[in-house]
Amino acid sequence: MEAIAPAHGTATLLLIAAAAVAVLLFLIMKVRLHAFISLVLVSLLTAVAAGIPLALVPTALTSGFGSTLASVALLVGFGVMLGRLLEVTGGAQVLADTLIGRFGEARAPFALGVAALLFGFPIFFDAGLVVFLPIILTVARRFGGSVLYYALPAAGAFAAMHAIVPPHPGPVAAGTVLGGDIGVVLLVGLPVALVSWYVGVYLVSRQLGARIYVALPDLLLGPVNGGGSTDAPTDVDGSTGTGAGTATTTETRLAPPAFSTVLGLLLVPLVLIALNTVLTTLVTSEVIGEGNGLVEALQLVGQTPVALLITLLLAIATLGRHGRTLSETTQLLDDALGPICSIILITGAGGMFGGVLRASGIGEALTGSLSGLGMPLLLQAFLIATALRVAQGSATVALTTASGLIASQAEGLHDVRIALLVVAVAAGATVLSHVNDSGFWLVSRFFGMDEKTTLKTWTVMETTLGLTAFAAAVVLWPLSGLLI
DSSP, X not given: OOOOOOSSOHXXXXXXXXXXXXXXXXXXXXXXXXXXXXXXXXXXXXXXXXXXXXXXXXXXXXXXXXXXHHHHHHHHHHHHHHHHHHHXXXXXXXXXXXXXXXXXXXXXXXXXXXXXXXXXXXXXXXXXXXXXXXXXXXXXXXXXXXXXXXXXXXXXXXHHHHHHSTTSHHHHHHHHHTTOOHHHHHHHHHHHHHHHHIIIIIHHHHHHHHHOOOOOOOTTTOOOTTSSOSSOOOSTTOOOSOSTTOOOHHHHTSOOOOHHHHHHHHHHHHHHHHHHHHHHHHHHTTSSOTTOHHHHHHHHHXXXXXXXXXXXXXXXXXXXXXXXXXXXXXXXXXXXXXXXXXXXXXXXXXXXXXXXXXXXXXXXXXXXXXXXXXXOHHHHHHHHHHHHHHHHOOHHHHHHHHHHXXXXXXXXXXXXXXXXXHHHHHHHTTSOOOTTOHHHHHHHHHTTOXXXXXXXXXXXXXXXXXXXXXXXXXHHHHHHGGXX
């Protein structure tokens, strides 16, 4: 749903937004009302208070909910089924052992982050996180301690690549709106993303993991003795003997799949999505003409949900049928879907809340007041994107909207400075992820954290990631003047 003309002044709208977030946190953290119910209730009250016409309130609620589910539900469903197959057959353990063998036990979190950076180049944040989930949890189970040591470096890597580096939609859209060269945006954004990940994610995650203990969740692995056990499992499939999809005695004697098989399966979505990205870029730049049937077919199989579906079917054929009947594999996949119902609904409701804030015009009212303050362009880009991020949750919306608001001031700038503006906007669109961001709820539920812990960990890490990226843009801005 498009934003309506604001029914109130900027100050009133900001008070409504702040009150909505405060009430939501109170209901979830103090009253202990279920997060899904709380999000829907607060979204409804916010829509009415913000002046959205009563006849349009249902549309405002369902459009945000539906659009979020459209992008998340299929990815989470396919991804968790794929993850369960990798975990039960020992595939995740094989990949984890190989990574640890190459990097060493002490560098396991670093190894996960580096692998996520590579996979995160073409794969969006939510899809990458879902595919990597069994690997993260397997490594965490093997070494014990807080799951934050392993979860944050990988999740933060996907977040950094998604926000800053083309071909992800946010930086591509921002670079296009600002009139920059996407190739230059890539060349500038990639090293900034790598440095920002190391400083703002990896180093920070070590501190957060040392201070805050988060037990190993049983989403894929089943309950582990006390959570976060330091004892490595002896079963090939890593089963603890409890939970849905528990392995039988026959399954524990099966040899795990080869490393090449597991790696090949994980590369399937990477290759398909990357191919779609390349072809889409070539069509957009008119290197390839529109209407080519073969190109459109390849673009279709490279769409993230289709790529994950193909990968899941291949996993069923190669892993799921190894020592099992198809009906047993089907039951295993069905068991994997049960625990994620709550995750999908809560994530959709988080999208509903963000959608209501967008439709109410709160973000536009706030950024409109910021754009006329006469501050330096780089700082203005960062603050406007930050305001949009805090107001409505979506990083991609914050990126594209903030870029549009500063586009007229970017005319005539060198491509490198436009790329640095994209970095500044991306940095602002990354910080302060909170309860109106669907990614906040994905991370919270995937890693078994309550809302307070997620704010103290994920929100902090996203903020340090964004601030580091902005600091890099500030340092490089005067140096870029040498190219003019």
